[in-house]
Amino acid sequence: MPxxxxxxALSPTMEEGxxxxxxxxxxxxxxxxxxxxxxxxxxxxxxxxxPEGGTLARIDVPAGTExxxxxxxxxxxxxxxxxxxxxxxxxxxxxxxxAAEPAPEDAARPEPANxxxxxxxxxxxxxxxxxxxxxxxxxxxxxxxxxPGSGPRGRIVRLDVEAALSGGAATSGASAAAAATAPAQxxxxxxxxxxxxxxxxxxxxxNMRKTIARRxxxxxQTVPHFYLRADVELDALLALRSQLxxxxxAGADEAPAxxxxxxxxxxxxxxxxxxxxxxxxxxxxxxxxxxxxxVDVAVxxxxxxGLITPIIRDAEQKSISAISNAMKDLAARARSRKLSPxxxxxxxxxxxxxxxxxxxxxxAVINPPHGTIxxxxxxxxxxxxxxxGIEAATVMTVTLSVDHRVVDGAVGAELLxxxxxxxxxxxxxxx
Numbered sequence: 477m478p479x480x481x482x483x484x485a486l487s488p489t490m491e492e493g494x495x496x497x498x499x500x501x502x503x504x505x506x507x508x509x510x511x512x513x514x515x516x517x518x519x520x521x522x523x524x525x526x527p528e529g530g531t532l533a534r535i536d537v538p539a540g541t542e543x544x545x546x547x548x549x550x551x552x553x554x555x556x557x558x559x560x561x562x563x564x565x566x567x568x569x570x571x572x573x574x575a576a577e578p579a580p581e582d583a584a585r586p587e588p589a590n591x592x593x594x595x596x597x598x599x600x601x602x603x604x605x606x607x608x609x610x611x612x613x614x615x616x617x618x619x620x621x622x623x624p625g626s627g628p629r630g631r632i633v634r635l636d637v638e639a640a641l642s643g644g645a646a647t648s649g650a651s652a653a654a655a656a657t658a659p660a661q662x663x664x665x666x667x668x669x670x671x672x673x674x675x676x677x678x679x680x681x682x683n684m685r686k687t688i689a690r691r692x693x694x695x696x697q698t699v700p701h702f703y704l705r706a707d708v709e710l711d712a713l714l715a716l717r718s719q720l721x722x723x724x725x726a727g728a729d730e731a732p733a734x735x736x737x738x739x740x741x742x743x744x745x746x747x748x749x750x751x752x753x754x755x756x757x758x759x760x761x762x763x764x765x766x767x768x769x770x771v772d773v774a775v776x777x778x779x780x781x782g783l784i785t786p787i788i789r790d791a792e793q794k795s796i797s798a799i800s801n802a803m804k805d806l807a808a809r810a811r812s813r814k815l816s817p818x819x820x821x822x823x824x825x826x827x828x829x830x831x832x833x834x835x836x837x838x839x840a841v842i843n844p845p846h847g848t849i850x851x852x853x854x855x856x857x858x859x860x861x862x863x864x865g866i867e868a869a870t871v872m873t874v875t876l877s878v879d880h881r882v883v884d885g886a887v888g889a890e891l892l893x894x895x896x897x898x899x900x901x902x903x904x905x906x907x
Contacts, residue, residue, distance in 0.1 A: 479528060481551040483537075483544045486515060486522050487817035493517050494542045494683065495550060498535060503560060505531045513539075513550070518683035519784055519820060520813040530555045533563040540635045612637045615678070684782040692841050699760075699842050700880040704892050710855045710870040713741055713902045720796065720906075734797040738855070739775075739829050743799055744905050746850055747771040747791035749894035750825060756891040757824050758882045759845040765882040766845075774823035774843065775803060777810045784810045785843060787823045796905060827852065837873040847882040848891070851875040872899075 483493060494516040506512055506529060513524040530553040537550040544550065554563040609632045613620050616637075623640045625632040668676060681689070717736055724732040750757040750771045758765045771792040774785035786806035788799055809815050825847070828840040831854035840851035855872040874895070878888040898904055 479530065479553045479555065480536075480549045481512075481524075481526065481553060483546050483548045483550055484515070484524060485546045486517055487519075487821060490517055490546060492543050492545045492683075495537050495539055495544055496521060498539050500532050502532050502535060502564070505529075516683070516813075518687040519817075520815050522816070526553075528553070528555075531558075531560050533560045538635075541633050543633075609634050609637045612641075616641055682781055684784075688782050691844065695841050695844050699844060701839075701842060702878050702880055702885065702888070703839055704876045704878065704885075704888050705837070706874055706876075706892050706896050707858075708872050708874060708896050708899045709860070710738070710872050710899065713738070713899055714855075714870060716902045716906075717741060724797070734800045736796055736800045737803075738831070739827070739852070740796055740800040740803060741899070741902065741905065742829065742850070742852055743773050743775060743788055743791055743803070743827055744794075744796050745895055745898040745902075746825065746827060747773050747788075747794075748898055748905065749891055751792040752894050753887065753891045755887045756848060756883050758847045759824055760847065760879060760882055761845065765847070768824045771825070772823045774820070774826040774846070775806075776826065776828040776840075777807045779811045779813070784815065784820055785823065785826055786810050786815055786820050825849065831855065831872065837875060839875055840877050842877050842879055847879045848888070849877045850895070851877065 483495070486493065495513060496516045497514040498512070499514065500506060500510075500512050506526060508527060508529045509525050510529075511523040512526050512532070514521055515524050516522075532551060533554040534552040535550070536552060537544055537548065552563060552566070554560045609623075610620070612618070612634060613623070613632075618637060618640055620632055620637075623632050623636050625636055668678075717738065720736050721732070721734075724734050727733040754767060757771055758767050770790050773788045773791040775788065776783050776785050786803075786809075788794065788802055788806075791799060794802070806815065806819065810820070823843075823846060826840070826843050826849040828849060829852040830838060831852055834854050836856060837853040838851050840849045842849050851874065853873040853875075855870045857868055858871040859866050860869045860871065874892075876888060876892045876895075878885075883891075
C-alpha cells in the first residue's frame, strides 16, 4: 500500500511552511532517514528526512509553494514491490472536488497533458489562492480565474501568477480597466494610504517578518513593560578582555582558540546576575510563572529579513571562552538559517546589543515568555565624578526591560545592580 509524506511540524509553533526545494525527483529511490526536501519555516531552512524508504511516485506540492499547512500531503511514495505508475495515477489526497463542466468555448480549448487545473471555486465566486498570489494578480491586472493553480487542492500560488505573467496570460476586461484607471484601488490593495502610485515598491512580508510582527505586537499589547537603566563603567572589563585574549592558546590551525568580545562578557555577567537573583530568572506561564534553575540566555542576532535569538544554555556555568565560541557558532548558523528549533526556542532571558552600531541606549521589547531583556548600548568616553574630582571613563548605558507580571521593581533593580557590579568588578566572572 502506498504511503504519503506530509508537511511536518518542525517546531512546536509551526502551522505552515514553504516547500523550498525537492532534493529527489519522481522515480528516485531513497532509504529511511534520507533527506528528500528542504522546508523553510519562519526562522530557518530545515532538512526533511523521510521515516521510511521507497520510490517517489508523485510530487503533490511542487517546490516553491508557500503557506503549506502542517499535515498537507506533499508527496506520494511507492513501497518496494509496488508499481510506481499505478501509485502515481491514484487520486491525490489533496485533490479538490471535480470542477464544473466547461463552457463550449472552454471545451474546445486544447489542454496539455498533466496541466494544472484552475483553482476551484468553493461557492462559485471564491478562488483558492495564497494572499501573495492575490496581491500580485491585483497589481498586474491578472484575472485569477484564468490562472491554473499548482498548489494543494488547486490553490494558486505566487509561481502560478508569475508564470501567467511571463506567458502573457489574458486579463479580464474588468481587471484591465481597474488596473488602468483605479489608483485608489491599488492603494487599498497595498495599504499605501496617501502615497502616489509609482513612488514606492511593495515588499511582501515573509514568514519570519510576519512572526516578528505578530509576536512583538502581542508583547507590547499584553506584557506590562517597565524599564530600568544604569550607566556601567567598562574600563576594568576591557582590560580583563585584553588579558584573556592575549593569553588565548593556539588552536589546531595556529589561530587563537578563542577571541572574547564585550558581548560575550555581557552574556556571562547577566547569567551570573540571574543566578545570584533567582527571583528574576523567571518566565510567564499563562497564569503562573516558572522559576528556572538554569540560566539560558537568548541573544538577538540580525539576519537577512529579521532577527533570531539563538540560546546559550547554562550560561552561568560556562566559561567565558566557551560562551564566546558557542556564540560565534550559533550566530554563523543563524545567518545561514541552519539552526534547529531547540537552539532558538526557550531561554529565560534575552540580550540585545546595538552598541556596535553606535547606539548609546534603547528600550528592547520583551520576547515572551521571558521576564526580562537587557538592551546594551555602546561604550563611550564620558566624564565621571569621583572623590578626587572629574575623570574620563568608558561608560556603557544598559536598559533592563521587565515584565511586571513576574518581576517586581525591587527585584528588577536588584538584578541590574548585580549585573553592574559584575561588569565593574569583572574578576568575579572568571572565579
